[in-house]
Amino acid sequence: MSDSEEYEGSYEYDNSDEGSSLEFSDVDYGDDNSLNELEHEDTHAKVMFSFPTSTTSSGIPTHRMKYQALCIDEIQKCIEQKVKELSDLLQLDIGKCLVLLLTYGWNEHKLLDDYVNCKEQSNLLLEHGIYDKAFPSNLNCLLTKETGEEVICSICCCSPEPSEPMSFFSLFGCRHKFCTDCYSHYIQTKNEGSQVIIDCPFSDPKCTLKVTTLELNVLSDFIEESIKQPKENITQAKLISEDEIKQLYNLSSDEEQFDSNGNVINQFDDDKEENEREVTSINDIVYDFHKAMLKREREELDSKRNRTILSKYWYNVSNQYCMTQVKRFKHCPYPDCESVVEFLGFDSDNIASIEEQISLLLIPLVRCGRKHQFCFACMEVSHAPCPCKVVEKWKQKCEDDSETLNWIQSNTKDCPKCHSIIEKNGGCNHMSCTACNYQFCWLCLGDWSSHTNNYRCDQYKGNDSLDGDSVRASLERYMFYFDHFNNQRISHDKDREILEKFESRIRELQIKAGVSWIETVFYKECVTALLECRQILKWSYAFLFYVPKCRGKQLVEAAQWQLSDKVERLSKLFADTPASEVLACKKSFLYIKSSMIVAQEKFLETCIDIFADPTTMISFKRRLNIT
Amino acid sequence: MSRAKRIAKELEDVKKDRLSGVTLEMAEDGDLSHLKGTFVGPPGTPYEGGLFEVDIKIPEEYPFKPPIMKFDTRIFHPNISSQTGAICLDILKDAWTPILTLKSSLISLQSLLQSPEPTDPQDAQVAKLYLTDPKKFSETAANWTKIYAPNDNYKPTGKTDYTDFTKLAESQQLVQGDVDECEKYGINKNTVRIFEDMGFPKDKIIFALRKLNLKSVRVDDDATQQKVLDEILS
Numbered sequence: 001m002s003d004s005e006e007y008e009g010s011y012e013y014d015n016s017d018e019g020s021s022l023e024f025s026d027v028d029y030g031d032d033n034s035l036n037e038l039e040h041e042d043t044h045a046k047v048m049f050s051f052p053t054s055t056t057s058s059g060i061p062t063h064r065m066k067y068q069a070l071c072i073d074e075i076q077k078c079i080e081q082k083v084k085e086l087s088d089l090l091q092l093d094i095g096k097c098l099v100l101l102l103t104y105g106w107n108e109h110k111l112l113d114d115y116v117n118c119k120e121q122s123n124l125l126l127e128h129g130i131y132d133k134a135f136p137s138n139l140n141c142l143l144t145k146e147t148g149e150e151v152i153c154s155i156c157c158c159s160p161e162p163s164e165p166m167s168f169f170s171l172f173g174c175r176h177k178f179c180t181d182c183y184s185h186y187i188q189t190k191n192e193g194s195q196v197i198i199d200c201p202f203s204d205p206k207c208t209l210k211v212t213t214l215e216l217n218v219l220s221d222f223i224e225e226s227i228k229q230p231k232e233n234i235t236q237a238k239l240i241s242e243d244e245i246k247q248l249y250n251l252s253s254d255e256e257q258f259d260s261n262g263n264v265i266n267q268f269d270d271d272k273e274e275n276e277r278e279v280t281s282i283n284d285i286v287y288d289f290h291k292a293m294l295k296r297e298r299e300e301l302d303s304k305r306n307r308t309i310l311s312k313y314w315y316n317v318s319n320q321y322c323m324t325q326v327k328r329f330k331h332c333p334y335p336d337c338e339s340v341v342e343f344l345g346f347d348s349d350n351i352a353s354i355e356e357q358i359s360l361l362l363i364p365l366v367r368c369g370r371k372h373q374f375c376f377a378c379m380e381v382s383h384a385p386c387p388c389k390v391v392e393k394w395k396q397k398c399e400d401d402s403e404t405l406n407w408i409q410s411n412t413k414d415c416p417k418c419h420s421i422i423e424k425n426g427g428c429n430h431m432s433c434t435a436c437n438y439q440f441c442w443l444c445l446g447d448w449s450s451h452t453n454n455y456r457c458d459q460y461k462g463n464d465s466l467d468g469d470s471v472r473a474s475l476e477r478y479m480f481y482f483d484h485f486n487n488q489r490i491s492h493d494k495d496r497e498i499l500e501k502f503e504s505r506i507r508e509l510q511i512k513a514g515v516s517w518i519e520t521v522f523y524k525e526c527v528t529a530l531l532e533c534r535q536i537l538k539w540s541y542a543f544l545f546y547v548p549k550c551r552g553k554q555l556v557e558a559a560q561w562q563l564s565d566k567v568e569r570l571s572k573l574f575a576d577t578p579a580s581e582v583l584a585c586k587k588s589f590l591y592i593k594s595s596m597i598v599a600q601e602k603f604l605e606t607c608i609d610i611f612a613d614p615t616t617m618i619s620f621k622r623r624l625n626i627t
Numbered sequence: 628m629s630r631a632k633r634i635a636k637e638l639e640d641v642k643k644d645r646l647s648g649v650t651l652e653m654a655e656d657g658d659l660s661h662l663k664g665t666f667v668g669p670p671g672t673p674y675e676g677g678l679f680e681v682d683i684k685i686p687e688e689y690p691f692k693p694p695i696m697k698f699d700t701r702i703f704h705p706n707i708s709s710q711t712g713a714i715c716l717d718i719l720k721d722a723w724t725p726i727l728t729l730k731s732s733l734i735s736l737q738s739l740l741q742s743p744e745p746t747d748p749q750d751a752q753v754a755k756l757y758l759t760d761p762k763k764f765s766e767t768a769a770n771w772t773k774i775y776a777p778n779d780n781y782k783p784t785g786k787t788d789y790t791d792f793t794k795l796a797e798s799q800q801l802v803q804g805d806v807d808e809c810e811k812y813g814i815n816k817n818t819v820r821i822f823e824d825m826g827f828p829k830d831k832i833i834f835a836l837r838k839l840n841l842k843s844v845r846v847d848d849d850a851t852q853q854k855v856l857d858e859i860l861s
Contacts, residue, residue, distance in 0.1 A: 110824055155690055155725040156629035157636040176726075182629070186725055189691040201724040204731070327847040353849065 047344060050364045050376070054347060056605040060612045063351050063362055065376065066344040069369040075318040075329070075340055082108075090115060095212030096130045098317070102197050103128045103210075106324050129199065129210035131173025142218050143180065144168050155182035155201065169219060174209045176202035184223055184309055187211065191312045196320050213310065220308035293504075298336060332368035333379050339368035341376065361387040361611055361620070373532060382532065385607035386539040389624050394542040401478065408475065416445045419473075481545040488538035492531060495571060499527045505579045513583065522586055526570065526593045533567045533600050543607065548619040552610035559603040566596035630689055634659045634729075641730050649733045651683075660685045663699070664733045667778060669741045672792045673768035674702070676783065677776030681736065682712075683729060693723035694732065703764075703771040705743045705754035714739075715749035741792075745799060761796035765789055808833050815843030821852065827859050835859045 051064040070078075079098075086097045086108065104111040118124045122132035145165040152159045153168070155178050160166035168177040169184075178186070178201065190198045198211040305315050322329035322340055332339040343354075351357050354377050357364055363384050364376040373382035383391045412421045418436040429442040439448035503524060510520045540560050547553050570592045577585050611617045641651040647666075654661040662683040668674030680699040686692045696719055698712030706715045718727060718735055748754030757764045769789070808829065809816050814836055821844065822832040835858035836842075844851045 105824075107824055110826075155633070157633045158629060182725065185691055189688065199724070201726045203724045203726050327849075355850065 048367065049347065050366060051362075051604075052601060056608050058605075058609050058612075060609050061348060061350070062608060063346060063348040063357055063360060065346055065354070065357065065364040065366070067366050067376065068342045068344055069367060070340045070342055071369050072315060072318050072338050072340065075321060076314050079318060079321055086111075092125075093135050093212070093214060095135075095214035095216075096125070099130055099197070099210045099212050100125075100128055102317070102320070106321065126208075129197075129208045130212075131171075131209060133173060135172060135214060142169060142172055142215060143222055144170075144177070146177075151177075153177075153179035153182055155179070155186070167222070169222075171200050171209050171211060171215055174200050174202075174207060176200050176207055180219065180222060184219055187216065187219070187309050187313070191309060191316060194316045194319065196313070196317050213313065216310040216313055220310040224308060294336070301338075330376060330379065332370070332372050333374050333381070334368070334370075334372040337368060337370055337372055339370050339372070341366045341368055343376065358388055359626075361389075361617070362608070363387060371528065382535055383539045384536050385604055386543045389626055390542055390546055391539070393624055394545070397478070398482065401475075413442065413445065416440055416447075478545065481541045485538055485541040488534055488541070491571070492534040492538060495534060495574070496531055499530075499574065502574075502579065503527060506582055509579060509583060515583070519583065519586075522590055523582060526574075526589050529593050529597060530567065530570050530574070533563060533596055536600060536603070537564055537567060540603070540607075546620060546623050547610065548616060548623065550610070550613065550616045552606070552613060552616055556603070556606045556610055559599070559606045563596070563599040563603045566592065566599045570596055630685075630687075631659055633690055634662075634685060637729050638662075640728075644730075647730070647734065649730055649737075651729055651733070654682075662729065664696075664729060666733050666737050667781070668772060668776065669737055671789055672741055673765045673789050674704075674740045674772050674776075675789070676778060676781045677702075677772035678778035678781070679736075679740075679776055681733065690725040690727075693719050693727075694729060695719075696732065696736070701771060701775040702740075703753060703768040704740060705745045705748045705750060705757045706739055708750050709753055710750075713749060715744075715747060742795065743799075745796075757796055758799070761793045764796065765793050812837055813842055817846075818843045821846065822855065822859065825856075831859050 047066050047068060049064040049066060051062040053062065054064060055061050080094075083094050083097045083101065086092075086101065087094045089112075090097065092100075100111055101108065104114075114124060115121060125132045144167070146168050147160050147162070147165045149159050149162070151166075151168070153166070158166070158179060167180045169180045170177040183201075186201050187198060200207040200209045200211070304311070306312050322331065328343050329340050330343075332341065346352070346357070351360070354364055358377050363386075365373060365382055365384055366376045367373050374380065375383060375388060378388040378391065380388075380391060386394070408421060412423050414420065415422055415431075415433040415436060415438055417438040417440075418433060420433060420435040422431065422433060424431070424442055430439070430448055431442050432439050440446060441448055506520050506523050507517070510517055537560070540556075540563075544553070544556065544560070547556065570589075573585070573588060573592060582589075611620070638651055638653075641647075641649055650665045652663050653659065654663050662685065664681045664683055665678055666681075668677035668679065677700070679702060682697050682699050684695040686695065696714055698707055698714065701709065701712070703709055707713070714736065716735065716739055718732060743754075743757060745754045745757050753764075756767070808814075809819055812833060814833060818836070818841075819829060819832050823829060832855075835855055836844075839855060839858055841851070841855065844855060
């Protein structure tokens with residue numbers, strides 16, 4: 001029971017995420033808040049599993065992997081905590097500890113070793129670009145106002161005007177002052193290059209002092225103070241983006257509402273007018289709107305990231321942290337998704353590594369914070385029930401065989417007697433096999449001697465006489481599975497295309513009907529479930545292609561048929577329900593969906609159960625050339 | 628506009644300073660984003676007596692992004708392409724900081740001529756000659772200087788002598804020979820670092836890797852790493 005709740009949990013998590021997407025401007029990046037949020041996050045962290053249950057219903061262990069779906073901000077919290085611990089231990093400022101960890105490539109042990117064993121700790125710190133004094137309580141001393149004309153910023157070559165003092169910035173303990181504009185521009189350039197270890201710009205001789213988060217904080221605050229205007233603009237843009245939704249749907253604009261926000265509105269109005277000119281059908285508007293939504297979401301996220309140089313810096317640090325621990329953290333491979341999945345071990349003591357899990361033909365399937373499912377081992381989009389090895393082999397086979405196959409299919413036939421593949425090299429239908437010298441008719445594949453003078457090729461009995469060893473038979477077998485695989489792929493893509501359009505349509509209806517968006521969540525859930533089951537069905541054909549004949553195979557096929565039936569029923573319901581009636585049909589959607597999920601779980605279980613028989617496992621592995 | 632101001636100031640500074648032997652001018656009048664710089668070949672090298680012209684393109688983000696420099700004058704040097712004039716110098720790439728100037732970059736180029744970095748070559752063939760036959764390299768470089776970089780203002784102070792330069796090349800040859808074990812066996816430096824971070828000496832690591840016939844080990848490949856550890860400890 002608890003396991004199914006886990007699944008539900010991951011859905012809930014996503015919903016809350018979506019709901020909060022309009023609250024970005026409230027997020028604070030100050031160091032003070034981070035601690036409170038940390039505690040808050042810890043209670044939120046949810047351990048998830050790569051399989052719903054620890055054993056199948058017939059008792060076969062699934063050796064599931066434990067993981068946690070995180071977003072970049074959570075990674076940041078995790079780093080902040082790590083740094084905080086180190087800072088308590090070494091009695092050093094947080095910013096300095098972060099720089100130390102970065103220069104040591106997150107190797108805490110080596111860092112502590114060096115720190116404890118070195119004779120002069122201040123030398124070690126200096127070596128890593130850290131000034132060995134605690135930060136003064138008044139951090140504003142890093143910012144100075146300069147007046148005299150003899151002061152010059154050696155980056156932009158500007159000096160303060162006599163009437164107007166210029167602000168200069170320097171790292172703590174550093175003699176090199178540059179104007180705040182140049183300094184922040186310098187850090188921005190480094191940020192864009194995703195550089196996390198940033199030196200003081202001075203180079204003659206090289207100044208090795210590193211920029212720390214505390215200094216970035218001071219600089220960020222200063223910049224934000226001096227340009228308050230853009231910050232207001234962000235909230236304005238948000239207001240309008242919400243109202244713009246309504247505008248688009250009602251296709252009537254009440255501009256009076258926005259009189260106070262002159263510039264921004266005009267810009268949006270222009271956009272809208274353009275859309276109206278180009279777009280003809282309501283469907284296209286909706287689809288464009290869907291795309292625009294995604295784009296806007298992306299842009300909002302970016303603008304939140306780039307809001308201050310400090311937040312961008314933290315973003316880079318978090319990414320770098322994940323990159324240096326490729327075994328533990330993996331980025332979701334879906335386009336435009338920034339979620340991260342953290343590996344937390346296994347809930348079974350029998351295996352210790354992902355490699356071991358894969359060798360048992362199990363799949364470490366994970367779901368990122370935005371619900372995207374992918375394989376933690378090969379980073380492919382979910383390919384259950386196929387083990388990674390099958391995916392690899394299958395893809396290779398598809399690539400290798402498709403062209404040969406086409407040619408063989410269209411240009412050759414098998415000798416009816418010895419099953420050699422024969423290419424017709426002349427116009428005459430009287431064939432003689434070069435291998436076994438059998439004489440036969442190209443059209444009916446019958447014995448040539450039974451042909452009388454006139455051609456009457458009505459003796460065709462089908463090719464059921466072919467036995468399993470012939471090349472064509474194996475090709476045909478492959479063709480069968482490939483066809484079904486491909487069909488499911490096409491269905492999957494088509495379903496996705498249509499349903500994504502539909503989804504925005506449903507939102508439109510929800511707004512018109514005046515019900516809460518929660519009422520429409522079921523629709524999205526059904527779409528996701530359907531697409532996932534199609535994905536499973538697709539890969540099931542590749543899986544069955546490699547599964548040897550055995551009793552288990554029949555069970556898998558039966559379960560596959562069950563699942564396929566449910567999938568088609570749900571797909572039909574989607575196709576038959578007009579958008580206006582979707583909300584009314586909620587119950588039937590949910591009913592079919594839940595029976596489909598049951599079938600899906602059953603199917604995946606049988607796919608694992610099949611390997612409980614060691615002989616099946618061995619011959620399956622042999623087919624894949626693995627030991 | 629700080630960029631224009633800064634470039635203008637740099638041009639002025641170079642004009643004032645006649646001692647450095649560096650010049651800097653606009654390629655076309657009024658265009659601050661395309662400049663031409665020159666400097667004289669450093670004495671005691673095969674480049675002595677030459678005048679080298681460098682094409683300088685200034686990006687929009689200057690001085691936060693480095694200027695894009697390439698030699699207009701053909702030159703025979705391990706870190707400069709003998710065909711295109713492209714330059715391999717750290718300060719023109721990652722090591723650039725906004726405090727550096729066009730003048731200091733040109734002076735860095737000058738000192739690059741004085742002390743080539745054959746381990747990080749731009750022109751592999753030239754670098755190979757530099758390491759294998761320094762004498763011949765120096766002769767060729769001097770010839771190229773005479774042909775492609777004639778300097779009318781150059782007054783020789785005596786016979787050009789670049790034996791020191793050739794000696795430097797010979798010493799680099801030696802250093803190369805015994806220091807870079809990794810390169811010698813084609814072993815990935817980062818791989819060695821993984822084990823160095825664990826506290827093992829470099830020679831032992833390389834020995835173990837060679838014994839196992841491994842050139843590199845992926846950071847996340849625990850199984851192989853364990854094998855290497857076993858080998859090191861055995």
